[in-house]
Amino acid sequence: MTARWADPSCPRDERAESLLAEMTLEEKLAQLGSAWPGVERVGGDVAPMQDLFARHAGFASACKHGLGHLTRPFGTRPVEPADGTRRLAAFQRELIDGTRLGVPAIAHEECLTGFTAYRATVFPTALAWAAAFDTGLVERMAHAIGTSMRRVGVHQGLSPVLDVVRDYRWGRVEETLGEDPYLVAMTGTAYVRGLESAGIVATLKHFAGYSASRGARNHAPVSMGRREFADVILPPFETALRDGGARSVMNSYADVDGVPAGADPLLLTRLLRDEWGFQGTVVSDYWSIAFLRTMHRIAATDGDAGARALEAGIDVELPNTLCYGEPLAGLARSGVVPEELVDRAVRRVLRQKAELGLLDADFSPDGTGEEPIDLDPPAHRAVSRELAEKSIVLLGNRDGVLPLAPDTPSIALVGPCADDPNALFGCYSFPNHVLPHHPGHDNGIGTRSLLEALTAELPTAAVAYERGCTVTDFDRGGFEAAVGRARSADVCIAAVGDRAGLFGRGTSGEGCDVEDLALPGVQGELVDALLATGTPVVLLVVSGRPYALGAFKDRAAAVVQAFFPGEEGGPAVAGVLSGRVAPSGKLPVQIPRTPGGQPGTYLHPPLGGNSQGVSNLDPTPAYPFGHGLSYTAFAYEELRLSAAETPTDGQVEISCLVRNTGERPGAEVVQLYTADPVARLPRPVTQLTGFARVDLAVGEQRRITFRLHADRLSYTGPDMLRIVEPGEITVAVGSSSADIRLSGTVLLTGPVRTVGHERRLHTPVHID
CATH class of the missing domain: 3.20.20.300 (Glycoside hydrolase, family 3, N-terminal domain)
Incomplete structure (x- = not known):
């Protein structure tokens, strides 16, 4: 007879309670623990202070009474997908066959830039997702x-x-x-x-x-x-x-x-x-x-x-059991820790295992079959490329050098990010996160560097490459050759930025904090030298954070920002440079003017900005939040408000026409900002309240309507309650936080209203 907890037809909570009742204290605590098989054999750190704690890892001892979680069975070392699948199934089979209750573990993995596993698609990093506004x-x-x-x-x-x-x-x-x-x-x-x-x-x-x-x-x-x-x-x-x-x-x-x-x-x-x-x-x-x-x-x-x-x-407790095992068991046996607290946590774990099918009587870890496992299929690569293309931000195009003319005779491609595929990947990508500790393995996926992609993108152009310098060191020995390449070319592309890594092994990533926002190493000096040649320079920054570009903004012919665009990032960037892709990304962070202008954010009250001469320092960024240019132009017209006033529990519709007035198709990210000019407490001078990405053919126009509920204007008041208060609210629609095209006001009427967890959390958008 099937145990009640193993019967999928029973309600989830009843199954959890049934299994909990059968468990000893040791079996309960095992469900709150985890094991990281093989981490003790990994060189270097893929997690903070791994060298200190990895000695405690050990699958056999950890699963004696069962196990809550299996830690990173794929993300610890390079393993072929089919082999890793069989290995994970063997771990689960050991739990099922080798423990009294036979409960499998939840297997978890990192997945920030894709599944962090060998041969899996490397998608753009999270900051790039935000830049796409999609x-x-x-x-x-x-x-x-x-x-x-x-x-x-x-x-x-x-x-x-x-x-x-x-x-x-x-x-x-x-x-x-x-x-x-x-x-x-x-x-x-x-x-x-x-x-x-x-x-x-x-x-x-x-x-x-x-x-x-x-x-x-x-x-x-x-x-x-x-x-x-x-x-x-x-x-x-x-x-x-x-x-x-x-x-x-x-x-x-x-x-x-x-x-x-x-x-x-x-x-x-x-x-x-x-x-x-x-x-x-x-x-x-x-x-x-x-x-x-x-x-x-x-x-x-x-x-x-x-x-x-x-x-x-x-x-x-992740990634292995140090404190929730025997140390906690002793306190529970002595009554110092009430067993009810243990039961509370175990219930939650068992409920989740029931949801995942791990408690079902017919669960088998061996159900993957013999079919080939492709973790980087064409459909995933297509999504990765689309996201990379939409995330690239054209910051400036002062001389109109972009897009590059198809008949551009010669291009100098200079910089440490130009011919390094890993420069396109974030810290939590498998190639940058794990493979540095396993020399001899390739990346496991096909990736074209910017040099390879640009050469393919512009087959008739003579693309000459010089690295110039590395990302991190202070060797200027390559400057002369790089400057020579730039001086003899029609256009120079300076590809500078970051190399993602962990705990100081890179310039961006976990444990890779910086003292200021100057380009790492001597890259800023390299850019200065290239600009001095007189050749038009396209400054391309491939990075994981914004760097101070104020010194180059008015000297570069064009400026492009790519936040670690992933395995398809090379062709995506090349497509933007050539014009095959119309740039449409917008900044999810500001680009500072000067290296030391931190901390700073666009989301500040009046005294956080350039406040009427009270300080000699000007925090105005080189490029503001939400900024991003296109190869076409967009007109904003006919602002409409459904009402001039609305109660503090009401809603107003804010709409405008957006029209493509340029000569090629493009996409615009229409941004709605609000401000509360007079409030009980200092409020941000402007704040993003809604956005919509809209594709427009040449001459096409569409009406964008934001349905703004008063809940979206709430904030934490003097008594720490979240409130909506009456008064005049400014509403503004534009192309960035500093490029406002249309604005108006709405009067909130009625009493101060307290709102809680059930308030509206987003602004619906309709595109006609």
């Missing part, structure tokens, strides 16, 4: 990623990153979706929907405040008031949970105002569960529970750290 495409990408993961037996993905950028010097800017909470919320929610639609549990990270660390230093404390935390940091998580349906959350490493997120019951239980109603699992960031003892020093022993985390609301 949530539908991001959802399609995430679904594609999820299908690959599900195909090989993976159940949970550790993405997306919903940290709102507060300081561009932080190394993980490339992993984020930019500096605006609404853009982050909409793009991140689209990713969640796509991943979950493929049957993969999406994991929101890092909850919460991680990106606002002091000095932009990784893991550094966060000094942020509760109001800013509520209005800037939390909304993307709330939206992705409520509208996206994410089933897991990962805690932040950082402490906010002295309280580590991993030991904060107000954050992980009262807010997340009691107020927001979250029913899924909270998983620890890697070793963050042990960090409560070793880094935060708020626990004396591993058991104490486990007790603090469990009480706060962390259900599963």
